[in-house]
Amino acid sequence: MWPFSTQPARRFGDRYDGDETQCRFVSSFGLLKSVPARTTPRPGRLPRLPSDLAERHVAGGALYVHTELLDRFARRVLPRLKGPFTLVTGNSTDALRPGQVRKETLEAILGHPRLIRWHAQNLAMAHPKLAPLPLGLDYHTRAVGRRPGWGPVAAPVAQEAELDAIRRAAPPLEDRLTKAHSNWHFGAAGTARGRLRARLDPAAVQDQARPSTRAESWRDAARCLFTLSPQGRGMDCHRTWEALILGAVPVVEDLPIRDVFAGLPVIRLPDLAAMTPGVLQSARDRVLAAEYDFAPLFLSYWLRRIAGDPAPGELRMRYQDFLDTPLATLQAAVDRR
Numbered sequence: 001m002w003p004f005s006t007q008p009a010r011r012f013g014d015r016y017d018g019d020e021t022q023c024r025f026v027s028s029f030g031l032l033k034s035v036p037a038r039t040t041p042r043p044g045r046l047p048r049l050p051s052d053l054a055e056r057h058v059a060g061g062a063l064y065v066h067t068e069l070l071d072r073f074a075r076r077v078l079p080r081l082k083g084p085f086t087l088v089t090g091n092s093t094d095a096l097r098p099g100q101v102r103k104e105t106l107e108a109i110l111g112h113p114r115l116i117r118w119h120a121q122n123l124a125m126a127h128p129k130l131a132p133l134p135l136g137l138d139y140h141t142r143a144v145g146r147r148p149g150w151g152p153v154a155a156p157v158a159q160e161a162e163l164d165a166i167r168r169a170a171p172p173l174e175d176r177l178t179k180a181h182s183n184w185h186f187g188a189a190g191t192a193r194g195r196l197r198a199r200l201d202p203a204a205v206q207d208q209a210r211p212s213t214r215a216e217s218w219r220d221a222a223r224c225l226f227t228l229s230p231q232g233r234g235m236d237c238h239r240t241w242e243a244l245i246l247g248a249v250p251v252v253e254d255l256p257i258r259d260v261f262a263g264l265p266v267i268r269l270p271d272l273a274a275m276t277p278g279v280l281q282s283a284r285d286r287v288l289a290a291e292y293d294f295a296p297l298f299l300s301y302w303l304r305r306i307a308g309d310p311a312p313g314e315l316r317m318r319y320q321d322f323l324d325t326p327l328a329t330l331q332a333a334v335d336r337r
Contacts, residue, residue: 018143020156024331025163025245026136026299027156028121028238031064032091034303038064039073041091049073059083060116062306067092067101067122074105084114088306090121090133093234097124097256119306122235124256132260133302135236137163137245142214150214162215164327167245170222173288173320178280179206180226180251183217184239193230199273200228204280222246225284230272231255240266244297247323249287251275263293265319287319294322295334313337 020030032038037056040048047066050056054077057063065073067089087109094100109115110127119133139156154162182205184193206224208217221227227243229250235257240250244264252261254268261268267283269275295301295315304312313334315322322330 018140018156020139021299023137023139023156023160024299024327025160025297026134026241026302027139028091028136029140030156030299031088031133031136031302034299035062035064035088035306037061039066039069041066047091049076053077054080054082057081057083057085060085062086062088064088064090066090067094067096067120070101070109071105074108078108078112081112081114084116086116086306086308087118088120088133089118090135092121093232095122095124095235095256096120096130116308117306119302122257123260124235131305132257134241134260134296135234135238136241136299138238149211163218163242163245166215166218166222167247167323168326170219170247170323173225173247173323176225176247177206177223178226178277178284179224180204180228180275180280181206181208181221181224181243181248182228183208183220184228184230184232196230196272201273201276203277204275218242218246221248224248225287226251226267226280228272228275236260241297247319249283251280260296262296264296265290265292291316291318292322294330298331298334300331301334311337 020027021034023030032041037053040050042048047069049069049072060083063085065087070089089096098106110129115129117131118129119131121133121135123130123132139159142150142154142159143156205228208220221243225248227239227248227250229237229240229243229252231253235255240252243250249265249267251267251269251272253272254270258268265287293314293316295313301312315330315334
């Protein structure tokens with residue numbers, strides 16, 4: 001169950017027209033919609049593979065393909081590509097690894113002579129041409145009213161402004177509870193998350209008291225120095241990226257996607273039940289003293305990586321400085337490189 005107030009949900013149409021490309025923080029749909037030659041999302045249904053995708057591709061440019069469509073892409077589009085291409089995949093809970101994607105499909109794409117690079121969300125395998133891509137934020141669900149309990153329908157830029165205002169108004173890191181915020185425990189009984197919850201040290205966890213709007217949940221998280229972010233339907237999680245922006249250091253399972261968190265303040269544990277007050281106190285001291293590179297929180301950083309820029313920017317600073325700096329100033333610093 002979602003940790004937000006429950007109300008009847010609206011139905012998705014076949015099209016979604018919110019413009020996440022105007023947002024500064026990286027988001028799942030922001031990445032997808034920044035690539036003109038792409039498969040078509042149809043939330044709640046299988047995405048569509050356009051029949052003219054190969055013709056829409058510009059030699060040397062990128063193609064975005066939903067992970068679920070990789071088999072069809074390899075059969076129908078790959079043989080028709082005329083020039084070099086960068087592949088971007090995601091917008092899915094599926095991991096990119098043998099077993100979830102057919103071995104023959106992976107071999108056909110990775111062995112293609114025109115493949116420049118493959119950027120993938122939920123990347124769980126290694127190859128010289130593969131690079132990780134974050135799931136990022138979810139601006140699309142609320143933009144179409146899919147979960148009214150999150151709050152009223154709002155455009156992606158309005159949601160980002162709300163998140164940023166909470167980021168700037170949050171308590172200083174040194175004043176926060178040295179606990180991990182949890183908002184995923186509602187309705188977790190009988191699930192993997194429920195079994196995890198039974199093994200957690202309650203002294204290390206700050207439970208959200210009741211379902212709430214998403215903004216209220218963000219404010220709750222920003223009172224803690226940490227957020228417990230277990231694996232959901234996919235290995236990566238929107239909550240993890242929200243927490244990074246709010247200054248609530250994500251505590252995550254040490255999964256194969258670990259490289260996507262390089263340089264960011266993320267605590268990885270082989271077993272989340274090993275999270276104790278002592279572990280968090282030790283992490284607190286490191287987090288307050290260290291510098292991190294926050295450039296990977298920004299959409300423009302990843303778009304430059306997809307475009308092949310070997311130096312897509314850096315935003316190295318202490319965590320409190322990141323929280324205290326206006327978003328426009330942070331974006332300008334990332335873009336200055």
